[in-house]
Amino acid sequence: MTQPVLAVRDLSTHFFTDDGEVKAVRGVSFEVMPGETVGIVGESGCGKSVTAMSLLGLVQRPGKVVHGEIMFKGQDLLKLSNEELRHIRGRDIAMIFQDPLSSLNPVLRIGFQIDEAMRAHDKIPKEDISHRGIDLLKQVRVPDAAHRIKDFPHQFSGGMRQRAMIAMGLSNKPDLLIADEPTTALDVTVQAQILELLRDLNEQTGAAIILITHNLGIVAGLCKRVLVMYAGEIVEEGPVEQIFESPQHPYTWSLLRSVPRIDSNRQDRLLSIEGLPPDLIDLPVGCKFNPRCPFRIERCFSEPPVIEDVAHAQRAACWVTMTRAYDEMGAANITDTSPGAASGVHPQGRRPAADLAVAPAETLSD
Amino acid sequence: MSFVVFLGIHSLPGNTFVNERVRGASLALLLHEYGLDRPVLVQYWDFISHAVQGNFGVSIVNRGEPITPIVLRELSVSAELGGAALLLTIGMGVTFGVIAALRQNTWVDYSLTTFAIIGYSVPSFVIASLGVLIFGVWLFDVTGGAFYYPLTWDGTYGTVVELTVPAVALGLFTSSLVARITRASMLDVIHQDYVRTARAKGVKNRVVVVRHALRNALIPVTSVLGPLIISIITGSVVIENIFGIPGLGKEFINSILSHDYNVTVAVFTMYALLVGVANLAVDLAYTVIDPRIRY
Numbered sequence A: 001m002t003q004p005v006l007a008v009r010d011l012s013t014h015f016f017t018d019d020g021e022v023k024a025v026r027g028v029s030f031e032v033m034p035g036e037t038v039g040i041v042g043e044s045g046c047g048k049s050v051t052a053m054s055l056l057g058l059v060q061r062p063g064k065v066v067h068g069e070i071m072f073k074g075q076d077l078l079k080l081s082n083e084e085l086r087h088i089r090g091r092d093i094a095m096i097f098q099d100p101l102s103s104l105n106p107v108l109r110i111g112f113q114i115d116e117a118m119r120a121h122d123k124i125p126k127e128d129i130s131h132r133g134i135d136l137l138k139q140v141r142v143p144d145a146a147h148r149i150k151d152f153p154h155q156f157s158g159g160m161r162q163r164a165m166i167a168m169g170l171s172n173k174p175d176l177l178i179a180d181e182p183t184t185a186l187d188v189t190v191q192a193q194i195l196e197l198l199r200d201l202n203e204q205t206g207a208a209i210i211l212i213t214h215n216l217g218i219v220a221g222l223c224k225r226v227l228v229m230y231a232g233e234i235v236e237e238g239p240v241e242q243i244f245e246s247p248q249h250p251y252t253w254s255l256l257r258s259v260p261r262i263d264s265n266r267q268d269r270l271l272s273i274e275g276l277p278p279d280l281i282d283l284p285v286g287c288k289f290n291p292r293c294p295f296r297i298e299r300c301f302s303e304p305p306v307i308e309d310v311a312h313a314q315r316a317a318c319w320v321t322m323t324r325a326y327d328e329m330g331a332a333n334i335t336d337t338s339p340g341a342a343s344g345v346h347p348q349g350r351r352p353a354a355d356l357a358v359a360p361a362e363t364l365s366d
Numbered sequence B: 001m002s003f004v005v006f007l008g009i010h011s012l013p014g015n016t017f018v019n020e021r022v023r024g025a026s027l028a029l030l031l032h033e034y035g036l037d038r039p040v041l042v043q044y045w046d047f048i049s050h051a052v053q054g055n056f057g058v059s060i061v062n063r064g065e066p067i068t069p070i071v072l073r074e075l076s077v078s079a080e081l082g083g084a085a086l087l088l089t090i091g092m093g094v095t096f097g098v099i100a101a102l103r104q105n106t107w108v109d110y111s112l113t114t115f116a117i118i119g120y121s122v123p124s125f126v127i128a129s130l131g132v133l134i135f136g137v138w139l140f141d142v143t144g145g146a147f148y149y150p151l152t153w154d155g156t157y158g159t160v161v162e163l164t165v166p167a168v169a170l171g172l173f174t175s176s177l178v179a180r181i182t183r184a185s186m187l188d189v190i191h192q193d194y195v196r197t198a199r200a201k202g203v204k205n206r207v208v209v210v211r212h213a214l215r216n217a218l219i220p221v222t223s224v225l226g227p228l229i230i231s232i233i234t235g236s237v238v239i240e241n242i243f244g245i246p247g248l249g250k251e252f253i254n255s256i257l258s259h260d261y262n263v264t265v266a267v268f269t270m271y272a273l274l275v276g277v278a279n280l281a282v283d284l285a286y287t288v289i290d291p292r293i294r295y
């Protein structure tokens, strides 16, 4: 059996601020197989970026990885020294960011910035670096690459900048590319082009990709598997089609309901889910989704649900795990759930899915 | 510019020969010899037509002494002092600013910040006077009196303190300001996305700080460099007079007090030249440091 390229176990990252300890990422575990494309989705502020930054040791004060294990090629990245980790960054694991303009240094030429990524490591032979820069720009489909490589970032368009960032990320032939909201700052047609590029590069180079986005539609366009994050935890994970077809966590369900279509022009106006994500300093007891969940039961207020297998290759963290029937019956119930009803009514007074759902323990026993 | 100065100096009450108690016919003769009895506009034309050829005429006080070589020598003295102050401003200011930013909210940061606050709240003449007192009087035996620049000074400094103490007095204010601006701008830049990108690429921390952070942090510093250079030039007049350095600033005051019209105007012209060259250099530095700027 092939080994995962990355195995994260029980990762927790907190920010020690003046207002208190912001528990941004709590007990996150997941694996990425070689060449796999994995999406991480969730509302903004749910800890996606902090998770990604933790993987590369880029979390800055007052933030700190407080617990966990990040196994990459047989070593725990959290146990490495700064210098050892520096050799992994950009070489074996590369990362690209949301805003390609602010992510490129405005006073350095594009070509220099791409070459710099290669010079920082010894993976690419020195004599190959300069022409590899042009080849990379060609590979990410920047027209007239030989000339544009001498441009400064402000001379590039938004899409071209993100292509340059991707070229930079791929320059050392990494095993894993983390793309944090790579298309969010771009307009729709460019978004589609960048996604297509990432898809092609994944096939050509075999680099695994972690795609972070708040937009499930974008995940569908690139990823085979998806992790759904809520308030710093993974609440559901599984194959993309399966999750789209039968989400097993109420949060995933609400996300899907609000999914914007990538080809629609209101793509960035996410239909919001009622209520707000919890305060990461003072989290709710029990299930973190309970203030917003229309399916909550008494148990949701006392014990946090553990993520468990709920179907083949699919895991979810919910006491009231949903069955197929959820789609038809549960949907009707959610539609008439006003925010007031969701938060004001005593949990026992409202259990729309309780009798439809199979308790997780029973699901597991078969 | 030269016209305004010319008119200004000629409209001051009195004339060059007041101190010499020359009266009546001999005064008229002297005035006539130096062309000072002609209408001011005619005098101006006479001056400017020679000045464009690099000839500022002769001194009226030191009768017949040609001015151009004198002011050129004085210019080199002032430029040297100003250059040293500028070097200090940029070198010390940027270094301290960067260190304070990297050690934000530690005792290093606090002491550097306090030092900078003192640096730009104490007037330069106070620091200069202290410098004379300490190095010229108290440490007389060590420095040999230090600040003694003979009238026929050839521009070489006898001891190290002869240049550094006046340069520090002149540049402390501006370097404190630069330190403050650098610190603030480094703190801003260090949180920018492109610095994170550089880290994510696996670039060495030292390179991240210098090439990515500092390079960008210097842009706001460069933008105040023009005014800072003007401030150094202005300050040099005071400093040169306190230390008795025979530069343009000392000549400037002397020539005004003695109504040596041509010298005053020549000194002014040198200052204008200095300011012009400095501004050009700053603009050039600006285009080099920020490729987004195009003139």
Ligand SMILES: Nc1ncnc2c1ncn2[C@@H]1O[C@H](COP(=O)(O)OP(=O)(O)O)[C@@H](O)[C@H]1O
Pocket (backbone or CB within 6 Å): A015, A017, A022, A024, A042, A043, A044, A045, A046, A047, A048, A049, A050, A051, A061, A062, A063, A280
């Ligand atoms: N520098 C910081 N200081 C304090 N809290 C932070 C900091 N960075 C992130 N956080 C907290 O971490 C949470 C998760 O942030 P992030 O991972 O950026 O969310 P997203 O899922 O949108 O990428 C945020 O809600 C925020 O409260």
Ligand code: SF4
Pocket (backbone or CB within 6 Å): A249, A250, A251, A287, A288, A289, A290, A293, A294, A295, A296, A297, A300, A305, A317, A318, A319, A320, A321
């Ligand atoms: S049903 Fe309970 S456990 Fe499941 S998401 Fe809702 S509140 Fe959480």
Ligand SMILES: [Mg+2]
Pocket (backbone or CB within 6 Å): A045, A048, A049, A050, A180, A181
């Ligand atoms: Mg984010």
